[in-house]
Amino acid sequence: MTRALASAAAALLASGAVQVAPAASPGLPGKAFTAWTLVPAPVPRLCALVQDYASYAAYMPNTKSAQTVGAGDGYVLVDLTLDLPLGQEKKYRLRLEPQTDATQCRLSWRLVPSGLPQADTIADTTGYWLFKPEGGKTLVEYHVYADPGPVPFGFGWIVDMMSKRSLPRTLEALRAQAAK
Secondary structure, three states, rough: HHHHHHHHHHHHHOOOOOEEEEEOOOOOOEEEEEEEEEEEOOHHHHHHHHHOHHHHHHOOOOEEEEEEEEEEEEEEEEEEEOOHHHEEEEEEEEEEEEEEOEEEEEEEEEEEOOOOOHHHHOOOEEEEEEEEEEEOOOEEEEEEEEEEOOOOOOHHHHHHHHHHHHHHHHHHHOOOOOOO
16 A cells, blocks of 8 residues: 555545445455554453444344354354345354453354354354544444355345445444444
8 A cells, every 4th residue: 555545544444434345255255355444442441342232223223133142262252143034044153352462352243053043143243343542532443254155146245234334334343332
């Protein structure tokens, strides 16, 4: 990235914009995207918000429910239900792994088997939230890979809706939740 492009991206982020870019997912059938924004909240506040899984339905787009169903050393298992267009509902289980240090917070996730029929769940998802201090604000990086599984002909837009198009809404919702 050239210095001019980096400067333009920084100016957009400073204005509160959300930047979204496709990310590589070689050999995988789904799509991956990364989004960034700056949020005027401290890293610990944002980290606590994304680790309050039971509250996801209050601010995460398309999330109908999120329920913690287990935990182990360094991870939490959460069952999520998405409320999608055309009356579609998808359920899946994530293994979420929080990592924090003195300067940043990261929450990674990956799909784990939940015993649901293929028609009721998604094929795969992985990703992470990353929060780092940046000039009195927090730089938020949100990366997601999503493979919804078989998609009926003509409904490919659901893949974009579950990832690329929902990313700005997700980061804006996090910003609004942090402001409360």
